[in-house]
Amino acid sequence: MADGSISSEKVTIKREVGGVRGWYRRVHRRWWFRILAWLALLAGLFWFLVWALIARNLPSVDSLRAYEPPLPTNVRSADGLPIHSYARERRVQLSYAEYPKQLVEAFISAEDKTFFSHHGIDIPGLVRAAFQGIVSGETPRGTSTITQQVAKNLLIGNEVSYLRKGKEAILAWKIENTLSKEQILELYLNSIELGRNAGGVEAASQAYFGKALDQLSLPQMAYLAILPKGPANYAPERYEARALERRNWVLGQMLANGFITQTQHAEAIAAPLGAIPRQTPRYERVGGYFVEEVRRQLIDKFGEKAEDGPNSVYGGGLWVRTSLDPRLQQYAQKALRDGLLRYDRGRGWSGPINHVEVANGWLQPFLNTNIGVDYEDWRAAVAIARNSGGWEIGFDNGQTGTLPRSLATTPVRGQGGEAFDAIRPGDILAVAPEGASWALRSIPKVSGGMVVEDPRTGRVLAMQGGFDSRLQSFNRATQAQRQPGSTIKPLVYAAAMEQGLTPATIVVDGPFCVWQGANLGNKCFRNFGNQRGAGPKTLRWGVEQSRNLMTVQVANQIGMEHVVDLIQRVGVSKQKFPTYLSYALGAGETTVLRMVNAYSILVNHGRALNPTLIDFVQNRRGEVIWPENWRACDRCNARDYDGGAMPRPITRARQVVEPMSAYQIVHITEGVIQRGTATTLRELGRPMMGKTGTTSGPTDVWFVGGTPQMIGGLYLGYDSPTNLGGYAQGGSIAAPIFKQFAIPAFKGMEVLPFTAPAGIRMVRIDRASGRKVAGGWPTSDPLASVIWEAFKPEVEPQRRRRTPEEEAAESQKKTVEKKAAPATKAPSDSDFLQRQGGIY
Helix, strand or coil: CCCCCCCCCCCCCCCCCCHHHHHHHHHCCCHHHHHHHHHHHHHHHHHHHHHHHHHCCCCCHHHHHHCCCCECEEEECCCCCEEEEECCCEECCCCHHHCCHHHHHHHHHHHCCCCCCCCCCCHHHHHHHHHHHHHHCCCCCCCCCHHHHHHHHHHHCCCCCHHHHHHHHHHHHHHHHHCCHHHHHHHHHHHCECCCCEECHHHHHHHHHCCCHHHCCHHHHHHHHHHHHCHHHHCCCCCHHHHHHHHHHHHHHHHHCCCCCHHHHHHHHHCCCCCCCCCCCCCCCCCHHHHHHHHHHHHHHHCCCHHHCCCCCCCECCEEEECCCHHHHHHHHHHHHHHHHHHHCCCCECCCCEECCCCCCCHHHHHHHCCCCCCCCCEEEEEEEEECCEEEEECCCCCEEEECHHHCCCEECCCCCEHHHHCCCCEEEEEEEECCEEEEECCCCCEEEEEEECCCCCEEEEEECCCCCCCCCCCCCCCCCECCHHHHHHHHHHHHHHCCCCCCCEEEECCEEEECCCCCCEEEECCHHHCCCCEEEEHHHHHHCCCHHHHHHHHHHHCHHHHHHHHHHCCCCCCCCCCCHHHHHCCCCECHHHHHHHHHHHHCCCECCCCECEEEEECCCCCEEECCCCCCCCCCCCCCCCCCCCCCCCCCCCECCCHHHHHHHHHHHHHHHHHCCCHHHHHHCCCCEEEEEECCCCCEEEEEEECCCCEEEEEEECCCCCCCCCCCCHHHHHHHHHHHHHHHHCCCCCCCCCCCCCCCEEEEEECCCCCECCCCCCCCCCCCCEEEEEECHHHCCCCCCCCHHHHHHHHHHHHHHHHHCCCCCCCCHHHHHHHCCCCC
């Protein structure tokens, strides 16, 4: 290099930086660092998307701790026997300990063999299923563990998607952190849907085999374990071979898992399926109208669906104890039905019950109507086709029969001609067996309602609201507003008793007219059947003979304000009737239940009663939730008498009728049975009160009455008020229906008198004149001239001074009796009272 040349080299001096920053400066440009950074970014983005799309809005698994599956409401009669269930699906909740060990092993083998070892997710199975789904282009199915199925069934629903699978997986992980394996299995086995409208394994056991879980055999348990995959795919009535193949696969898995031995496996796979035909839960058909009225009351109180609250009728699992007496219900049902048929007999065939189209098959359309006939051996059938032998008819079990012309010759009501020729394909008929064939029957057009109540408590013991609840859902015992006719009269006279009249008060049974104004003129009342007035008679006689003229005379004398006030007080009407005299003869409208309760109030010494069908309601845990103030009766169920005071319920009822007035009416209406319009009931041979009723037309006939233990009432009439015929009266139609009920209902029941409240004076009077007598004594003859009559102390009749002729005749009579009979102790009022058990 020559002297004086200049160098071209450049030197870069870098200052070393320490710490994280220095490290980052050294590595951030290197390839491996950039790969790691991108992976971290993608992972963060992935978890953000998982949170945003799946985990952000997931429900809390803590709700599973308090989860209660929807359960049906079970109804029991007064004696505790099951009579009905309000259910849209079968379900019985069990604890884990109540499930047989082999059943649990069968479900694990079929659904999730690693259940007790994984933490909610079967990761190898999930990856394998996802890969298969991607390859096939379909959403994977059947890859969920039992824990995931619990999450799906109870928390997120059945949407089929990868998104739902992700939610399942996250929730399953959380569930495993929250609940034990046993708790998870309990939830699963109680909630899984297994077909035949069965929710849970216990309900499925009843649905498929008709018995409880602990009675199932090994192959039957294995069959239930195949159903979660799709109950319809293994329905025994359609796919028995497929079901057997899948059941045997489950048995093979149980063998492979060491849950059963080779011998058990061989015996199980050789067993038939053993499933029973599909059927609805069996309850003896009793109290159809009663249980429907109970359902209405429960829905009003607790709601219908699970969304309405924890104690809903179709999800709350309520246990309902009703006041229904199945024995009395059976008697009331038969008595009213027989009465309707007796009246309807001879009026011709009433026509088909309903009609369906049978061109494309008859069974399913017929089943869809849910029509049945629940009377003796009658059945509902659908007319299929007419042939040379008669009409081919089909039944709800798929069987067919023949209705020959000779058994369907009844004339068609209102048209003429034979019923056989009026039948058309698709008509639903009522038939009864007749030899090898079937005979046509007619459902009565006339209807009615009947109620039986305990007058001591207000508990409704029986209720029939028509001929058949499956044919006519309208409950005429509680919903039909009808005019009560003369059954209202005891309430009119009760008001008269409160205003100072007595059973011996003389009232003129004669013409009575009311001026209604210049436009309407006079309104003249008449006795039933236009009977002429009988002149001055006792008030008792007017009730016994049901005289309209005497009733309006009494109502007019005391003022209709008092009459309609008492009618409202006893609950016959929610609001006061107008103060027209016609309402004293039954012109207002009410229901059978209200009339029966009003008479029960009279028997209950005028204390208010609230007619009840439900004794108490328990929730699924057995706690009484209705009525709110319900209290158990301590020591009422004690095995032996402990020497203490007898437990007695506290009476808090309001006094709605003056007690002595109420008893006077009860005592008077006993005479209706003995010598009035309901003498057909006298043959029952026990103290009874009651009153018949017949409305204008007549369109309705009534009877209400009974004993100290049981008050019943009924009416008979067309739904659209129609003349029943001039011969129709309460005493000739309604009272015999009650008698048919009473003969078996009263059998074995203690014969008790109606007890009088404190203060009532029992006085011997002349029945015709109402005057007090001293010489004669009442006898068992219902037409005896001397009777016992009930008076209030302040209006008790006084003995009148006898004439010399009467005293001479009485003296002569005593002399003759003294010679004719040995000396005996003369009867006294005290003797009478002792025989009646201390009547006041």
